[in-house]
Amino acid sequence: MTETGTDIAHAAASLAAGKLVAIPTETVYGLAANALNPQAVASIFEAKKRPFFDPLIVHIADISEVEKCAAYFPPLARKLAAAFWPGPLTLILTKTEIVPDLVTAGQPTVGLRVPNHPLTLALLKQVDFPLAAPSANPFGYVSPTRASHVASHLGNEVDYILDGGDCEVGLESTIIGFDTHDQPVILRLGGLEISRIEEITGELGENLHQNSNPAAPGQLDMHYAPRCLLVKQDDIALQLQEAENFKTALIRFTRPIDGYDPEKQFILAPDGSLKTAASRLFGILRQLDNEGYNLAIVENVPDEGLGRAINDRLKRAMVR
Ligand code: TXA
Ligand code: MG
Numbered sequence: 001m002t003e004t005g006t007d008i009a010h011a012a013a014s015l016a017a018g019k020l021v022a023i024p025t026e027t028v029y030g031l032a033a034n035a036l037n038p039q040a041v042a043s044i045f046e047a048k049k050r051p052f053f054d055p056l057i058v059h060i061a062d063i064s065e066v067e068k069c070a071a072y073f074p075p076l077a078r079k080l081a082a083a084f085w086p087g088p089l090t091l092i093l094t095k096t097e098i099v100p101d102l103v104t105a106g107q108p109t110v111g112l113r114v115p116n117h118p119l120t121l122a123l124l125k126q127v128d129f130p131l132a133a134p135s136a137n138p139f140g141y142v143s144p145t146r147a148s149h150v151a152s153h154l155g156n157e158v159d160y161i162l163d164g165g166d167c168e169v170g171l172e173s174t175i176i177g178f179d180t181h182d183q184p185v186i187l188r189l190g191g192l193e194i195s196r197i198e199e200i201t202g203e204l205g206e207n208l209h210q211n212s213n214p215a216a217p218g219q220l221d222m223h224y225a226p227r228c229l230l231v232k233q234d235d236i237a238l239q240l241q242e243a244e245n246f247k248t249a250l251i252r253f254t255r256p257i258d259g260y261d262p263e264k265q266f267i268l269a270p271d272g273s274l275k276t277a278a279s280r281l282f283g284i285l286r287q288l289d290n291e292g293y294n295l296a297i298v299e300n301v302p303d304e305g306l307g308r309a310i311n312d313r314l315k316r317a318m319v320r
Contacts, residue, residue: 004147004161006119012126014159015040020047022136022150023059023123024164025115027088027172027191028143028282029150030059030133031158035069038100041132045102047157050139055105056132057090057173058112061124069110069130071096074182079200086116088169088191092177103132113173119164135172142224142285142317145170149286170279171309177207189309191278208312224317228288230296231318246295249288251314253277253301266296274306281310285317 003010011021015032018040023032031047033040035058045052058069063081066073070093073081077091095110104110115121124131135143136150136158144150147163155161174190176197186194186206198204228249249264250257254272256265266284268277288296298314301307 002151002155002158002161004151004163006163007160008119008123008126008162011123011160011162015123015127015129015131018043019159020044020157022144022147022154022158022161023115023120023131023133024117024147024162024167025059025120026086026117026168027115028145028167028170029136029147030057030115030120030131031136031150031154032059032131032133034127035059035103035130035132036098036100037129038102041100041102044132044134047154048134048137048139050134052102053105054134054139055107055111056103056134058099058103058110059115059120059124059131059133060112061121062086062114065130066093066112067096069096069099069112070094074178076182076184076201077176077178080176080184080197081114083200084192084196085114086121087114088116088171088173089113089197090173090175090188090190092175092187109177111175117164119162123162140225142226142282143172145279145282149283166279166283168279170282171306171313174309176204189312191306191309193305194308195305224282224285224313226285226289226317228285228293228296230298230314233297233299247293249293249296251284251296251298253299264293268301268310274301274304274310277301278306278310281313 014021021032023030033044072094090111090113092109092111099110137143145167147161169191171191174192175188177185177187184201251266256262300311
């Protein structure tokens with residue numbers, strides 16, 4: 001079994017030796033390597049079976065480290081970083097030479113973020129390099145929100161799992177890029193609500209479309225897919241539900257429906273809060289697989305605030 005624990009010195013030593021360490025963040029667990037060591041970075045792609053065209057986010061200890069990795073810090077980017085770091089926000093900025101091309105998939109930009117988790121912040125202060133880290137799941141599968149999720153799929157690939165408990169936010173960071181006039185553009189919906197960003201920037205444009213969008217090459221459709229087939233709550237779903245070979249679950253927002261086994265109903269937010277739904281979503285998708293469900297009928301959540309990011313992930317989890 002992979003070693004799991006809270007030993008920051010051990011994690012730091014593994015990373016300095018070019019090995020992979022799973023790190024907790026407030027969003028999801030990351031699969032980390034020394035971002036400045038191309039060989040270590042290459043092993044991230046191998047471990048995840050991730051295509052090399054999908055760039056990695058670089059994690060730094062605080063805002064003062066931006067200048068190491070970014071050649072230019074647009075004024076609005078600086079404002080956003082000051083307001084939301086540490087936190088679930090990734091900024092795409094023009095990279096400096098020290099950032100290997102492998103990290104950025106050959107692009108001239110790098111994604112930067114200061115994650116908000118005490119263990120990982122302590123780790124980042126201890127090492128003298130930034131950490132490249134995608135979510136710590138095999139490519140295409142659901143992102144991990146607790147140490148055991150990492151162990152079950154990538155346990156053999158990592159040298160150590162830094163166990164920071166359950167991720168508080170549960171959805172990946174919101175990604176913001178900047179256009180040629182330094183105007184912010186939304187590239188991925190995530191754990192930081194757009195309305196909070198817009199309080200600082202004014203109304204933002206979006207560039208969320210994935211497969212055809214070279215600005216965010218990792219935003220692939222099929223990105224969060226469990227083995228269990230997810231379908232929308234509609235007539236076809238109800239017919240399928242009656243088919244014999246399916247072990248069928250319902251994913252509901254706040255309450256179970258009457259007339260269906262409550263044990264087979266997964267409630268995202270018993271308290272009605274989108275924050276709760278976000279933090280529970282990926283764990284529930286994994287639970288469906290672990291419990292052998294092969295069909296889940298999904299009720300979307302209200303499409304506002306964090307709900308937009310939740311519905312985005314549900315939509316991607318449905319694509320086959
Ligand atoms: O919350 C998060 O963002 C988590 C934690 C571990 O920090 N990380 C994460 O990484 O979700 P990952 O690899 O699953 O998603 C990274 C995505 C890429 O797929 C791509 O869409 C975008 O970030 N990205 C990274 N660098 C980029 C760049 N230079 N230009 C455009 N998009 C970039
Ligand atoms: Mg990912």
